[in-house]
Amino acid sequence: MRDIAIVGGGPAGAMCGERLARSGYNVTLYDEHLAWEKPCGGGLTHKAIQAYPFLLNGPHPKKLIRSVELISSKGHRALLALDQPIVIYSRAVLNGLLLERAEAAGCRVVRSRVSQLETSGERAKLTIGESRVEADFVVVAAGARNSLLPGTRPLARNDLEMTLGYFVPAQAEGICVKFLNHFEGYLWSFPRCDHLSVGICGSMAKHTSQELRRHLHAFMESENISREGARFYSHVLPSPQKQTLSSRRVVGRNWALVGDAAAWVDPITGEGLYYALRSGELLAESLIAHNAAEYPARIRKAFSTDLEFATRIARRFYRGRFLGGAVATRMIQFIERSPTFRALMADVFAGSQNYCSLKRRLWAQCGTTLTEVVGSLMKGQPSLAKSTSSGGPDPLQ
Numbered sequence: 565m566r567d568i569a570i571v572g573g574g575p576a577g578a579m580c581g582e583r584l585a586r587s588g589y590n591v592t593l594y595d596e597h598l599a600w601e602k603p604c605g606g607g608l609t610h611k612a613i614q615a616y617p618f619l620l621n622g623p624h625p626k627k628l629i630r631s632v633e634l635i636s637s638k639g640h641r642a643l644l645a646l647d648q649p650i651v652i653y654s655r656a657v658l659n660g661l662l663l664e665r666a667e668a669a670g671c672r673v674v675r676s677r678v679s680q681l682e683t684s685g686e687r688a689k690l691t692i693g694e695s696r697v698e699a700d701f702v703v704v705a706a707g708a709r710n711s712l713l714p715g716t717r718p719l720a721r722n723d724l725e726m727t728l729g730y731f732v733p734a735q736a737e738g739i740c741v742k743f744l745n746h747f748e749g750y751l752w753s754f755p756r757c758d759h760l761s762v763g764i765c766g767s768m769a770k771h772t773s774q775e776l777r778r779h780l781h782a783f784m785e786s787e788n789i790s791r792e793g794a795r796f797y798s799h800v801l802p803s804p805q806k807q808t809l810s811s812r813r814v815v816g817r818n819w820a821l822v823g824d825a826a827a828w829v830d831p832i833t834g835e836g837l838y839y840a841l842r843s844g845e846l847l848a849e850s851l852i853a854h855n856a857a858e859y860p861a862r863i864r865k866a867f868s869t870d871l872e873f874a875t876r877i878a879r880r881f882y883r884g885r886f887l888g889g890a891v892a893t894r895m896i897q898f899i900e901r902s903p904t905f906r907a908l909m910a911d912v913f914a915g916s917q918n919y920c921s922l923k924r925r926l927w928a929q930c931g932t933t934l935t936e937v938v939g940s941l942m943k944g945q946p947s948l949a950k951s952t953s954s955g956g957p958d959p960l961q
């Protein structure tokens with residue numbers, strides 16, 4: 565196996581192309597846009613930076629964010645200071661730098677759309693415009709809207725979230741995230757070097773685009789983010805079900821899926837950049853080891869067991885109740901009042917606290933957290949809440 569074709573030059577395809585080309589494979593990567601402003605927050609967690617330090621150390625423009633403001637559906641606010649910054653890129657810059665690295669490693673980068681893929685023969689056949697090209701193996705890195713599905717099923721509606729947003733010509737220093745009542749998703753404002761990416765994501769099976777747009781406009785108004793001069797975007801984001809992560813086919817004899825096309829995205833936070841990069845790298849390692857079939861096992865060992873665990877928490881996080889209030893609201897109140905809980909959540913945001921061991925740590929710290937929350941309430945420390953207008957009296961207020 566020498567000739568590899570990659571469809572899609574986002575983080576997953578570019579990383580896979582770089583690794584394979586560096587190991588001497590003949591790699592051709594096709595992308596219809598190349599480095600473009602793909603709808604995205606562009607935020608890379610500390611986990612991603614630790615795995616790929618060039619994303620922090622390189623010369624390309626990026627914004628380092630050291631605080632996240634969380635807002636509950638009732639207007640409670642908590643500020644989370646981060647020891648390690650979240651690094652935010654414009655996607656045109658991020659895709660561009662990853663493609664540059666792939667090219668420098670020897671990968672041929674072609675601006676073209678692949679319209680068809682045929683993998684039933686010995687070699688994979690790709691249709692590009694009027695021409696047909698062949699490869700020993702094809703990597704499908706075409707993102708969440710991918711329709712090239714050799715030997716696997718498409719993602720279902722309940723595996724996807726709808727996202728809407730604006731690139732806003734404004735500046736800010738911190739990330740802002742807001743949760744809504746009975747809503748599986750959240751609103752965000754991510755500051756980049758010269759603009760903000762403001763948006764909302766919500767389950768495609770449970771919410772309509774009108775509902776999302778209404779929430780987004782209300783959020784922008786309440787946070788004083790003007791839509792003047794802003795550019796609208798919409799896209800889909802995988803939010804995989806457990807079954808999809810554990811049993812959807814992602815590799816065949818002469819093909820494999822990576823990144824969003826494989827639905828490797830955190831179902832709670834929507835983080836996908838790290839998993840796109842890592843899956844591209846793990847597939848390349850499997851091919852270099854002449855064992856494409858071991859790719860799913862490598863993915864399971866690296867992260868999909870944790871993502872499967874996250875699917876079990878996701879619904880409880882967005883819909884569940886704790887001490888008489890929404891889980892997200894209680895989380896924000898606890899962050900505000902307990903330094904121990906705040907440190908734990910900072911690790912969750914950094915990606916250094918995985919989901920599999922989160923419950924154990926929460927229980928181990930439960931006594932200290934509650935003591936700190938009660939102590940803060942007894943001392944009458946004021947809340948940062950803007951309003952608590954909806955709902956009844958809140959026992960934590």
Ligand SMILES: Cc1cc2nc3c(=O)[nH]c(=O)nc-3n(C[C@H](O)[C@H](O)[C@H](O)COP(=O)(O)OP(=O)(O)OC[C@H]3O[C@@H](n4cnc5c(N)ncnc54)[C@H](O)[C@@H]3O)c2cc1C
Pocket residue numbers: 571572573574575576577594595596597598602603604605606607608676677678679705706707708710727728729754763799800801822823824825829834835836837838840
């Ligand atoms: C609104 C939004 C906000 C997000 N915010 C964050 C965030 O802050 N942090 C984070 O970690 N993740 C975030 N994500 C997720 C993240 O954007 C994705 O997980 C990531 O881009 C996946 O990378 P990928 O390479 O798999 O796919 P993509 O980045 O989607 O790349 C796919 C590429 O394939 C190309 N392509 C598609 N079809 C074809 C074809 N037929 N022929 C040729 N080329 C083709 C496209 O042009 C594209 O460049 C967000 C997603 C959305 C929608």
